[in-house]
Amino acid sequence: MTKSSIIRSVALGALLAAGAIAAPANAQDSVYFANNAYRTGPFSGSGIPIGDGMRDYISMINERDGGVNGVKVIYEECETGYDTKKSIECYEQAKSKNTIVYSPWSTGATLAAIPRAHVDKIPILSMAYGLSASADGTNFPWVFIPPFTYWDGASLMVKHMAAELGGMDKLKGKKLGLIHLDAPFGKEPIPVLENLAKKYGFEVKLYPVAAADMQNQGSLWLSIRRDRPDYLYNQGWGAMNPTAVKEAIKNNFPIGKLVGVWWAGGDDDARAGGPEAKGYKSLNLNAAGQNFPAIQDILKHVVEKGKSTTPKEKVGENLYNRGVYNSMLVVEAIRNAQKLTGKKVVNAEDMRRGLESLNITEARLKEIGMEGFATPTSISCTDHSGHSKAYVAEWDGTKWTKPGEWLEPLKDEVRPLIEANAKDYVEKAGNWPKRTESCEKSS
Amino acid sequence: MFYREAGQYKTNYAADMAVFPLRQDRIGIAVILGIALVGVPLIGNDFFIASVMIPFLVFSLAAIGLNILTGYTGLISLGTAAFMGVGAYSCYKLTTYFPGVNIVVLILLSGLFSAAIGVLFGLPSLRIKGFYLAVATLAAQFFLQWAFVRVPWLFNYNASGAIEVPQRTLFGLPITGAAATPETRYFVCLGLVVVLTWFASNLVHGKLGRSWMAVRDMDIAAELMGIKLLNAKLTAFAVSSYFAGVAGAMMIFLWYGGGEANDVFTIRLSFNILFMVIIGGLGSLIGSFMGAAFIASLPTILKFGLPALGVPLSGAAAEHVTFMLVGALIIIFLIVEPHGLARLWQIGKQKLRTWPFPY
Numbered sequence: 001m002t003k004s005s006i007i008r009s010v011a012l013g014a015l016l017a018a019g020a021i022a023a024p025a026n027a028q029d030s031v032y033f034a035n036n037a038y039r040t041g042p043f044s045g046s047g048i049p050i051g052d053g054m055r056d057y058i059s060m061i062n063e064r065d066g067g068v069n070g071v072k073v074i075y076e077e078c079e080t081g082y083d084t085k086k087s088i089e090c091y092e093q094a095k096s097k098n099t100i101v102y103s104p105w106s107t108g109a110t111l112a113a114i115p116r117a118h119v120d121k122i123p124i125l126s127m128a129y130g131l132s133a134s135a136d137g138t139n140f141p142w143v144f145i146p147p148f149t150y151w152d153g154a155s156l157m158v159k160h161m162a163a164e165l166g167g168m169d170k171l172k173g174k175k176l177g178l179i180h181l182d183a184p185f186g187k188e189p190i191p192v193l194e195n196l197a198k199k200y201g202f203e204v205k206l207y208p209v210a211a212a213d214m215q216n217q218g219s220l221w222l223s224i225r226r227d228r229p230d231y232l233y234n235q236g237w238g239a240m241n242p243t244a245v246k247e248a249i250k251n252n253f254p255i256g257k258l259v260g261v262w263w264a265g266g267d268d269d270a271r272a273g274g275p276e277a278k279g280y281k282s283l284n285l286n287a288a289g290q291n292f293p294a295i296q297d298i299l300k301h302v303v304e305k306g307k308s309t310t311p312k313e314k315v316g317e318n319l320y321n322r323g324v325y326n327s328m329l330v331v332e333a334i335r336n337a338q339k340l341t342g343k344k345v346v347n348a349e350d351m352r353r354g355l356e357s358l359n360i361t362e363a364r365l366k367e368i369g370m371e372g373f374a375t376p377t378s379i380s381c382t383d384h385s386g387h388s389k390a391y392v393a394e395w396d397g398t399k400w401t402k403p404g405e406w407l408e409p410l411k412d413e414v415r416p417l418i419e420a421n422a423k424d425y426v427e428k429a430g431n432w433p434k435r436t437e438s439c440e441k442s443s
Numbered sequence: 444m445f446y447r448e449a450g451q452y453k454t455n456y457a458a459d460m461a462v463f464p465l466r467q468d469r470i471g472i473a474v475i476l477g478i479a480l481v482g483v484p485l486i487g488n489d490f491f492i493a494s495v496m497i498p499f500l501v502f503s504l505a506a507i508g509l510n511i512l513t514g515y516t517g518l519i520s521l522g523t524a525a526f527m528g529v530g531a532y533s534c535y536k537l538t539t540y541f542p543g544v545n546i547v548v549l550i551l552l553s554g555l556f557s558a559a560i561g562v563l564f565g566l567p568s569l570r571i572k573g574f575y576l577a578v579a580t581l582a583a584q585f586f587l588q589w590a591f592v593r594v595p596w597l598f599n600y601n602a603s604g605a606i607e608v609p610q611r612t613l614f615g616l617p618i619t620g621a622a623a624t625p626e627t628r629y630f631v632c633l634g635l636v637v638v639l640t641w642f643a644s645n646l647v648h649g650k651l652g653r654s655w656m657a658v659r660d661m662d663i664a665a666e667l668m669g670i671k672l673l674n675a676k677l678t679a680f681a682v683s684s685y686f687a688g689v690a691g692a693m694m695i696f697l698w699y700g701g702g703e704a705n706d707v708f709t710i711r712l713s714f715n716i717l718f719m720v721i722i723g724g725l726g727s728l729i730g731s732f733m734g735a736a737f738i739a740s741l742p743t744i745l746k747f748g749l750p751a752l753g754v755p756l757s758g759a760a761a762e763h764v765t766f767m768l769v770g771a772l773i774i775i776f777l778i779v780e781p782h783g784l785a786r787l788w789q790i791g792k793q794k795l796r797t798w799p800f801p802y
Contacts (some may be wrong), residue, residue, distance in 0.1 A: 037758055037759070039758065039759035039762075040759050040762045040763065077757070077758045077759075078758055079746075079757075079758030079759050079761060079762045081762060084699065084703055084706060084707065085498075085699075085707070088493075088494070088698075088699060089494045089743055089746075089747070092489065092490045092493050092494045093490060093494070093747060095489070095490075096488065096489060096490040107603070107703075108605070108703040108706060111603065111605050111607070111701060111703065112699060112700065112701055114701075115607075115608075115620060115621030115700060115701055116621050116700065118621060119621040119622050131603065132602075133602075182592050182604075182705075183604070183703055183705075183706055184603035184604055184605045184703045185603075187602065187603050187604045188602070188603055190602065191602050208592070210592070211706065212709075212710075421602060425607065428599075428607055428609060429607060429609055429610065429620065430542070430609040430610045430611070430620065431610040431617075431620065431622070433622075
């Protein structure tokens with residue numbers, strides 16, 4: 001063989017392999033749904049329970065009902081390790097397999113996927129993460145961010161702080177610290193916190209944690225001890241959260257004043273602090289525990305039949321239920337899309353319509369066995385978030401509890417910011433596709 | 444037998460000094476370019492082009508950059524990713540200030556900023572070498588990465604601290620931003636890589652390249668021969684960082700298309716590029732390509748190729764298998780051929796030359 005022919009055959013081989021990769025996986029009576037997962041890497045501590053919850057709910061729907069109205073959901077995970085490069089690969093993979101919806105599970109991956117999705121016409125479901133500004137449906141017709149954004153979360157934190165202090169006027173002169181991952185995900189709440197700080201006269205202190213230093217926050221906590229903030233909001237993820245809880249205990253920071261974003265509410269995050277972590281708080285959008293018919297069905301149809309990799313006692317943990325919630329949104333959106341189009345097997349375009357008119361009412365939650373699991377959520381043409389309610393969950397030493405009521409974010413503060421930022425994003429992007437998709441009436 | 448050069452006479456100095464003196468090599472290069480220009484876009488699907496070929500080209504360029512410094516000049520650097528980052532951020536700033544200027548021009552210009560920063564961090568190389576220099580370049584890695592996160596001016600005060608790549612066109616065709624098809628982005632990458640590889644090849648075969656190699660082989664001897672160490676070392680840093688900077692700008696603008704740029708240019712990427720150079724072959728341009736293919740493309744091909752070929756492998760398991768496989772292959776390669784894939788290729792050529800009668 002000459003050099004050229006060797007190279008040629010190698011290249012041909014590579015091309016053939018690539019051709020095989022792209023073989024379409026869609027059967028006639030099923031829809032394909034690609035989900036990014038990270039069961040490896042520094043964020044796997046949070047990624048595994050979520051991935052399990054996502055998968056088990058879909059398996060349960062397939063096992064119990066034979067799919068959504070008889071259409072099986074082919075669920076496939078793509079391992080990213082929370083790495084943007086691999087997430088982009090996973091996006092391309094999902095696109096080549098005609099996924100009906102793309103679920104990035106990382107703010108970085110969402111940011112990279114948003115411009116692509118608007119060209120490829122694939123709806124992105126970034127449930128309570130990703131670009132807050134993408135809640136503006138007029139400019140981002142393909143991105144959905146229910147039930148609320150990081151900006152809503154930041155406003156909820158301020159609201160919670162005010163409630164404990166006894167009113168918004170008591171915020172004056174207080175100090176709120178933000179421990180955050182030094183990445184787009186961690187920086188998201190900063191603009192809202194700064195806005196509110198100006199308005200209510202409190203001070204915001206930033207404590208950024210580099211991804212490499214997630215488990216090494218010692219110096220950061222020295223500055224926290226020096227600054228003595230009244231409250232700490234932890235916008236952390238993965239290995240960063242248990243470390244923050246442990247450090248708070250070690251540094252004698254009152255654990256009840258440490259409030260995590262909903263992603264900092266893993267059972268393992270709080271458990272790491274031992275008995276002293278009792279009282280650690282986290283914003284939450286779903287209830288923890290197994291006492292819901294839907295979760296019982298997962299146990300009965302999936303876990304007990306050995307069709308899941310989840311240990312039985314892990315079912316119902318907070319982040320597991322978060323994954324269940326995300327899959328529930330997907331399944332309900334498929335159902336809605338089927339109703340709208342009259343088709344059984346829906347595609348990405350139908351799915352976008354399904355998501356845009358998604359209206360999960362109290363009655364619907366009861367029907368699917370999730371009464372009290374979350375609050376009703378409805379998405380509209382202009383509002384792709386819904387800004388639903390959350391509550392402040394508290395760790396009682398063994399499990400997450402719900403001591404208070406469901407709280408509504410400060411919508412009036414958040415919405416103008418979303419619109420302004422969406423406009424800014426679209427302007428900067430240059431030649432951003434104008435929304436041509438027609439509005440769907442809420443069903 | 445396959446590689447017989449009998450009958451290929453050189454009748455002038457130019458032919459004697461050619462980079463590819465053998466006809467077979469010239470045909471080979473033409474065939475590779477033909478495949479790259481026609482075959483890949485024709486046969487490859489979007490996934491293959493966007494997730495295998497574009498990263499391969501970007502990493503090849505970065506590996507050539509590091510190879511100029513480490514392979515040709517003998518200066519070890521662990522700051523490649525940071526220099527790539529300088530390229531990406533300066534390209535972003537340039538396109539913000541000069542939205543009318545063509546992005547390809549800006550990508551090429553952004554390398555100059557990287558080169559300047561590279562020279563700055565290359566200054567210690569005049570006093571220290573080896574591991575000590577590697578640690579000095581680590582400082583560049585840490586400092587620059589810190590700056591990418593901490594200086595909001597660099598990412599235009601974006602709320603999430605990410606670079607959002609705007610749409611830019613070439614001859615009316617979008618080449619950056621979401622509307623750019625993988626094929627267009629691939630052609631732009633290919634064009635840049637081919638031109639810059641040709642440029643690098645001319646450099647390393649010329650006077651400058653020879654002075655770099657003299658410095659690598661023994662700097663005191665080189666100095667005694669009249670080579671100015673200051674010039675040789677700093678030009679190596681400048682050229683190397685230039686290539687890295689262009690690769691970084693290509694990475695964000697033509698491959699990632701936005702996202703968290705500051706999380707990309709990490710020490711891990713620096714190490715990966717160093718592995719590419721070591722596996723590919725120190726002091727070899729073709730080795731840079733081979734190393735990039737091995738370190739950057741193989742994991743992707745394994746991860747998506749194995750399940751496609753019917754090997755049932757879950758995502759996480761595939762990731763672990765890839766780690767083990769690539770790790771094992773690195774060890775095997777380094778034992779079998781410590782001079783890298785390029786040397787293996789050279790041995791192969793030599794064997795083909797005497798086949799079927801080896802001596």
